[in-house]
Amino acid sequence: MPGPVTTTRSGQVALVALDNPPVNAASHALRSALVETLHTLDADPQIRVIALYGVGRGFIAGADIREFGKPPRDPLLPEVCLVLERCATPVISVLHGATLGGGFEVALATHARVALPGALFGFPEVTLGILPGAGGTQRAPRLAGLAPSLELITTGRRIGAEEALELGLIDRICDGAPAEIALQMGEAVLAGDLATRVTGACDVPPDQAALEAARSKAAASPLFAPLRCVEAVAASALPLDAGLAQERALFNDCMASPQRAALIRAFFAERAVAKIPEAEATPRDIQSTGVLGAGTMGRGIAVALLMAGLPVTLVEPKPAIRAEAEDWIMRALDGAVARGKLSTPGAEAARAGLRTADDLSALAEVDLVIEAVFEDLDLKQEVFRALDATCKAGAILATNTSYLDIDRIAAATARPADVIGLHFFSPAHIMRLLEVVVARDTAPEVVRTGFALAKRLRKVAVRAGVCDGFIGNRMLARVRAEADALVLEGATPWEVDAALEAAGFAMGPFAVSDLAGLDIGQAGRQRRGEVAPVSDALCDRGWFGRKTGRGYYLHKGKSRVPNPDVTPLIDAARHTPPRSFTPEEITTRYLTAMAAEGAQILAEGIALRPIDIDAVTLFGYGFPRHLGGPMHWADELGLGTFIDRLGGSAPEILQQLHLEGRSLADLN
Numbered sequence: 001m002p003g004p005v006t007t008t009r010s011g012q013v014a015l016v017a018l019d020n021p022p023v024n025a026a027s028h029a030l031r032s033a034l035v036e037t038l039h040t041l042d043a044d045p046q047i048r049v050i051a052l053y054g055v056g057r058g059f060i061a062g063a064d065i066r067e068f069g070k071p072p073r074d075p076l077l078p079e080v081c082l083v084l085e086r087c088a089t090p091v092i093s094v095l096h097g098a099t100l101g102g103g104f105e106v107a108l109a110t111h112a113r114v115a116l117p118g119a120l121f122g123f124p125e126v127t128l129g130i131l132p133g134a135g136g137t138q139r140a141p142r143l144a145g146l147a148p149s150l151e152l153i154t155t156g157r158r159i160g161a162e163e164a165l166e167l168g169l170i171d172r173i174c175d176g177a178p179a180e181i182a183l184q185m186g187e188a189v190l191a192g193d194l195a196t197r198v199t200g201a202c203d204v205p206p207d208q209a210a211l212e213a214a215r216s217k218a219a220a221s222p223l224f225a226p227l228r229c230v231e232a233v234a235a236s237a238l239p240l241d242a243g244l245a246q247e248r249a250l251f252n253d254c255m256a257s258p259q260r261a262a263l264i265r266a267f268f269a270e271r272a273v274a275k276i277p278e279a280e281a282t283p284r285d286i287q288s289t290g291v292l293g294a295g296t297m298g299r300g301i302a303v304a305l306l307m308a309g310l311p312v313t314l315v316e317p318k319p320a321i322r323a324e325a326e327d328w329i330m331r332a333l334d335g336a337v338a339r340g341k342l343s344t345p346g347a348e349a350a351r352a353g354l355r356t357a358d359d360l361s362a363l364a365e366v367d368l369v370i371e372a373v374f375e376d377l378d379l380k381q382e383v384f385r386a387l388d389a390t391c392k393a394g395a396i397l398a399t400n401t402s403y404l405d406i407d408r409i410a411a412a413t414a415r416p417a418d419v420i421g422l423h424f425f426s427p428a429h430i431m432r433l434l435e436v437v438v439a440r441d442t443a444p445e446v447v448r449t450g451f452a453l454a455k456r457l458r459k460v461a462v463r464a465g466v467c468d469g470f471i472g473n474r475m476l477a478r479v480r481a482e483a484d485a486l487v488l489e490g491a492t493p494w495e496v497d498a499a500l501e502a503a504g505f506a507m508g509p510f511a512v513s514d515l516a517g518l519d520i521g522q523a524g525r526q527r528r529g530e531v532a533p534v535s536d537a538l539c540d541r542g543w544f545g546r547k548t549g550r551g552y553y554l555h556k557g558k559s560r561v562p563n564p565d566v567t568p569l570i571d572a573a574r575h576t577p578p579r580s581f582t583p584e585e586i587t588t589r590y591l592t593a594m595a596a597e598g599a600q601i602l603a604e605g606i607a608l609r610p611i612d613i614d615a616v617t618l619f620g621y622g623f624p625r626h627l628g629g630p631m632h633w634a635d636e637l638g639l640g641t642f643i644d645r646l647g648g649s650a651p652e653i654l655q656q657l658h659l660e661g662r663s664l665a666d667l668n
Contacts, residue, residue, distance in 0.1 A: 005033035012048040013186035019055035025064035050091045051182035058097020077134035081109035090196040094182045108139040111196035113170040115161040122158035129260030133251035137232035138243040142202035147210035200240040224257045262628030269615040281444035283452040290363040294325035298372035300428030306350035372400040381412040388413035398422040406439040416441035433620030434459040465606040482593035483509040490578030499583035506622025510552040514545030533573035595630040603653040610664040
């Protein structure tokens with residue numbers, strides 16, 4: 001069986017094929033074989049050009065994730081790049097597919113770069129808490145300048161071939177098969193039609209303003225890696241060897257940071273949650289779908305299905321709402337094209353795949369129905385009785401309920417094995433999380449179908465059991481109660497939001513409540529027999545948040561400012577003298593409450609593993625990726641310290657793990 005690197009010769013051009021499926025990751029086998037091949041070819045007087053290209057999906061997609069957490073093995077990627085750059089024989093690279101991270105660094109070390117149309121480039125390392133450690137911070141500025149390199153390296157943004165060419169990161173765009181282009185470009189080098197140069201020998205034009213702006217922005221971030229990225233790029237002003245040494249030192253600083261472990265955890269969470277007890281079941285074939293209810297969630301779910309190439313029958317009995325939804329869906333598809341999420345032919349096919357109707361009979365032959373009507377148990381049971389009588393045998397009946405008891409919904413049918421929860425998050429065509437809620441009688445193949453659907457929709461599916469709020473909204477209710485307690489004890493809603501947003505949350509809990517609708521939260525509390533005096537007082541006044549222009553904030557368009565009329569309501573609800581809180585105290589209280597509820601969810605078997613809970617918060621609730629998720633945060637804090645903070649309320653599962661000297665991560 002051939003290895004990951006093979007060579008063919010065509011005259012004076014050596015064609016070096018990189019073939020390490022599925023994505024040509026820079027594994028130890030590929031690295032060592034490539035170095036050996038380069039030494040051999042560079043010493044061969046018959047070879048005047050070496051052309052590298054990737055077989056299959058791309059050139060080199062980046063590091064091999066199978067080697068994460070394992071001891072490094074020589075040759076490391078920085079050495080590979082130096083061997084490439086120091087070859088006396090010109091080395092060119094032909095790039096297609098995703099050339100990211102270490103793969104991009106390899107390409108930058110070659111003496112010329114030619115991309116195929118559609119190629120993607122980028123440095124995603126910062127999203128994993130590290131920086132490009134194989135010369136990317138030194139070579140990119142020598143080709144593109146400081147400002148573009150800083151932006152790419154500190155954000156992880158991906159760019160296409162056209163932008164890469166404009167920035168000078170590649171030298172040419174050619175269409176054709178990679179092997180054919182490699183030979184053509186090798187011959188172009190021989191003919192003098194494609195210039196080559198040693199990237200490390202190029203100068204970096206000074207740009208102090210760009211450096212200072214990047215430093216200022218990175219210093220204001222709660223993330224550890226961006227500022228180290230800036231300093232590494234700044235070192236590109238030094239001779240290459242000195243700059244590489246500085247890059248390596250900063251890379252090692254990032255590797256030692258707790259944020260790196262958290263971000264790696266977040267990266268692997270997406271893969272881990274796919275491991276479910278029903279993984280071996282055969283999913284049902286879904287070729288047609290129906291959505292019942294054309295409100296905010298129903299229309300968003302319809303768009304998600306249409307964008308995945310599934311035809312949708314949208315049932316809504318009210319003509320005005322149905323017409324409005326159809327118009328909204330068409331505009332959403334146009335928006336997906338504008339954002340590059342959908343091709344123009346794909347959008348045309350999606351539009352053709354939408355059918356609207358006013359009666360359930362239109363759903364008689366679809367393979368999957370997703371119910372998205374108002375959050376009322378009696379109503380949903382009535383709907384499912386009707387669906388049971390209407391839909392064909394074998395059709396999956398799914399509910400998008402956010403909180404309600406799916407066992408009771410399924411019991412309204414004569415086919416509870418076909419009933420499942422598919423809890424989308426708003427906006428449903430954009431948010432990546434999908435809670436697949438497994439009821440008591442749900443068949444394994446129906447669960448497996450839910451996960452297969454999520455993959456087709458490009459969503460992250462997490463398996464959840466039945467309880468009020470499942471995983472995500474149950475945790476949200478707990479931390480929202482903690483946020484309310486902080487306010488009653490002396491913090492303001494805006495201090496709580498500011499502290500959590502500074503810690504990296506996308507939005508604070510009071511801003512989230514305003515966005516979702518304070519009346520929605522009140523309905524959930526009423527169902528659970530709970531009260532929240534300030535929020536309830538706002539609802540009594542008809543102040544439901546953004547939808548009414550007033551809640552904890554005053555809303556105008558997308559802007560928000562604190563609502564001063566909330567302060568007297570808070571004062572009236574307090575029964576003890578208020579005290580002040582630091583942002584750190586607020587954040588710690590909030591995270592502790594979230595992790596405590598997660599531990600209870602785990603103990604009850606609602607979630608399979610701690611990492612499933614982390615995935616829900618990361619992909620559905622804007623939890624800071626650099627903290628890894630609430631369960632990872634508890635592990636980093638130390639279970640002993642965490643249990644002490646909880647006092648007598650610590651779930652037994654935590655106490656048992658602590659006694660055994662184990663962590664929550666051991667349950668993954």
